[in-house]
Amino acid sequence: xxxxxxxxxxxxxxxxxxxxxxxxxxxxxxxxxxxxxxxxxxxxxxxxxxxxxxxxxxxxxxxxxxxxxxxxxxxxxxxxxxxxxxxxxxxxxxxxxxxxxxxxxxxxxxxxxxxxxxxxxxxxxxxxxxxxxxxxxxxxxxxxxxxxxxxxxxxxxxxxxxxxxxxxxxxxxxxxxxxxxxxxxxxxxxxxx
Numbered sequence: 124x125x126x127x128x129x130x131x132x133x134x135x136x137x138x139x140x141x142x143x144x145x146x147x148x149x150x151x152x153x154x155x156x157x158x159x160x161x162x163x164x165x166x167x168x169x170x171x172x173x174x175x176x177x178x179x180x181x182x183x184x185x186x187x188x189x190x191x192x193x194x195x196x197x198x199x200x201x202x203x204x205x206x207x208x209x210x211x212x213x214x215x216x217x218x219x220x221x222x223x224x225x226x227x228x229x230x231x232x233x234x235x236x237x238x239x240x241x242x243x244x245x246x247x248x249x250x251x252x253x254x255x256x257x258x259x260x261x262x263x264x265x266x267x268x269x270x271x272x273x274x275x276x277x278x279x280x281x282x283x284x285x286x287x288x289x290x291x292x293x294x295x296x297x298x299x300x301x302x303x304x305x306x307x308x309x310x311x312x313x314x315x316x
Contacts, residue, residue: 125241125274126294128302134310135246136253142312143259144201146250149313151192152206153243157273158185160236168229174280181273188266195262211315212239214304218297230285234297237277239315242301244270246314 139146161182165175193203215238219231244267251264282290308316 125245125271126298127241127245128298129305131242131245131249131305132308132310136249138310138312139250140254143254143256144196144199145312146314147192147196147199147201148204149207149316151189151196151203153209153314154185154189154192156209156212157239158182158189161185164232168225171229171284177276177280181276184269188269191262195259207313209313209315211242211304211308215239215297215301218300219293226284230281230290230293233277233281233284234290234294237274237281237294238297238301240270240274240277242305243314244274 158181161178164178165182168174196203212235215235218235222228223231247263247267247270251260251267254260254263278290278294281294284290285293310316
């Protein structure tokens with residue numbers, strides 16, 4: 124369903140399980156950035172009313188996820204800590220060239236957002252199926268479903284605004300590039316690392 128060309132290195136889930144505090148801190152910041160991305164779509168593309176409506180709901184949902192992750196940190200006696208740069212996201216954002224029409228840039232941003240959500244969905248599935256901590260396993264299963272919905276939402280908008288054939292062609296190229304990026308990831312205690 125997700126279309127990912129390269130699955131996560133199986134060792135990643137073991138690294139994540141042994142460093143769950145770091146994973147939760149990173150996850151909290153991922154949720155915060157996802158909310159920020161939704162707000163950025165609203166600010167940058169206010170003329171797309173359906174997009175604005177959906178991104179408003181998404182920003183609210185992502186901040187509620189941030190709160191849930193932050194609450195988990197606090198319940199376990201941990202603090203949010205410092206954000207770290209996300210090399211995965213930085214590399215994905217560099218794939219499409221700068222410039223082009225406003226619609227082209229919108230489609231590119233939507234496709235990158237869709238892929239980030241798809242990879243997060245895959246990672247959350249791995250956590251839900253492999254963590255011995257049952258509370259976290261259930262938590263990640265619920266979030267996995269949300270991430271799948273977000274992935275399909277962004278992909279739908281990319282197809283709506285860019286045309287299905289062109290959006291799918293760009294999506295396929297981005298998926299191939301992401302597989303190359305993933306070859307060097309899977310060894311860090313982060314959601315995408």
